[in-house]
Amino acid sequence: MSTAAIHAGWVAAADGHRALTPPIHTASAFAQTSHASLKALFQRRGDGFAYSRSGNPTTAVLEQRITALEQGIGAIAVASGQAATTIALYALAAPGGHIVASSRLYGGTTELLDDTLADAGVSCTVADPWDLEAWEAAFTEDTRAAIVESIANPGAQLVDLPALCAIAHARDVPVVVDSTLASPALYRPGEHGADVVVHSATKYLCGHGTTIAGLIVDTGRFDPRRCPRRWPQLTERNRRFGVTFAEEYARGGSGLLGYARAKYVTDFGATLPAASAQQILVGIETLGLRMGKVSTDAATLAARLHGLPGVARVEHPTIPGRPDAALADRDFPRGTSGVFSMELTGGEAxxxxxxxxxxxxxxxVNIGDARSLVCHPGTTTHSHLTGAQREACGVREGTVRLSVGLEDLEDLWADLAQALSAAHAVGEELSTAA
Known part of the structure; x- marks a missing residue:
């Protein structure tokens, strides 16, 4: 993984100046050798770049690198993680389809499903991914996609992805996995059955809180030709573009990504700037080193917080009694990332x-930064959800999300300890007053 993180998608010999890192191509458009060459690009019969809204040489290197890291067949780089999730689900389920969604999703994804996708006629059934019977019952004849997180935000719950995928694949439904918290350094969803992987590259792939970006990866497992009636946008000749996107699978490409790029990336203008792509590429080079440290330190801090006065619970896979502990041992031998949560007695105060x-x-409200970050999900990332939705993903009034950075572990612990004293004092005051 670490070798691909540094080398995939780029060799110095590819550049006239033999640059060790990919140049930033800031051009909005690219000169063509002839009228015919430009025409071929617009007819999807040629390779190259015409206009940076739909593709750029620097972003192409990032796409090749994440494809290698996730061992997929192709990828698209877009303007944000939210754009990646939106475009992936629109391409699979809009208009009028049905999605099965994990009850433990990032608040912004839940809002997307409840609001914007609903406006496009896409319905959604939410199911607990730890309840396989409920997950299976959520599928209908109109289901076109299922979505889960490999490590849930903010409670770090893990999923039995092979089991969830087996249920979906028995119905020819692709599974989209948001693997932002894991990153390919800790977990490759495609190896466990996922069809599509999305990342908020803003987080661990960048690693330094400098850049907004998103990625969509096709793992190569999904083929709409197995159930053509469900995805006519891919299996029938497209009136606008004059091609049948599913035919790209026969050539080793991704018809899903071809369709998503041609229609949604272009129409939504969800373009990732070349400079942003270069920042993500730099971050990826140290991904393995960073994920090892934050995973180890997060587990250590979670263990120290567990059972302390004023701490009602700690949500981390290593905490005794967690139902997903066996999944951590089986599927996450390199750790479960640097994000976890705890619930303080005394609620929001x-x-x-x-x-x-x-x-x-x-x-x-960011995570995956070199700096250690904290927020209160109930009034920020999950504030627009209903009380039932927050409860389903483990967000309560006293829940605090922690994103462990790269600082010295003992410095981080000393700061947590003194802040807990302040929180505990408030909790005691509230308890006395009651």
Missing amino acids: AAAAFCDALALWTIA
Whole structure:
């Protein structure tokens, strides 16, 4: 993995100046050798770049690199992780399809399913991925996609992906996995049955909180020709583009990605700037080293927090009693990332006191930064969800999400310990008042 993280998609000999890192191609458009060559690009009969809204040499290197890391057949780089999830689900399920969704999803994904995709006539059934009977019952004849997170945000719950995929694949339904928290350094969803992988590259792939980006990867497992009536947008000749996108699978390409890029990336204008692609490429080079440290430190901090006064619960796969502990041993031998949550007694008041007392940890809604970050999901990332939706994904009034960075472990612990004292004092005051 670490070799591909540095070398995949680029060799110095490919550049006239033999640059060790890919150049940033800031051009909005690219000169063509002839009228015929430009025409061929628009007819999808030629390779190359015409206009950076739909493709750019720098972003192409990023796409090749994440394809290698996820061992897929192709990828698209887009403007954000939210754009990646939106485009993947639109390409599979819009208009009028049905999606089965995990009850443990990032708040923005739940809002996308409840609101924007619903506006496009896409319906959704939510199921607990730890309940295989409920997961199976959620599928209908109109289901065109299922979506889960490999490591859930913010409670770090793991899923039995092979079991979930077996249920979906028995109905010819592709499974989309948001693997933002795991990254390919810890887990490759395609190896466990996933058809499509999406990333908010803003997080661990970037690693330094500098750049917004998203990625969509086709693992090569999905072929709409197995159930052509379900995906006519891929299996029938497209009126607008004059091609049948599913035919790209016969040539080793991805018809899903071809369709998503031609229609949604272009129409939505969800373009990733070349400079942003270069920042993600730089971040990926140290991915393996960073993920090892944050995974180890997060597990250590979670163990120290477990059972402390004022801490009602800690959500991390290594905590005794977690139902997914066996999955961590089986599928995540390199760790379960640096994000986890804890619930403080005293509710939001205790959580606010805790956050405000921190000196080294930073209050921010990002994760996967080199800096350690903390936020209160109930009033931020999951604030627009219903109470039932928040409860289903383990977000309560006292829940605090922690994203462990690269600072010294003991410095991080000392800051948490003193902030917990402040939170515990608030909790005691509330308990006395009650």
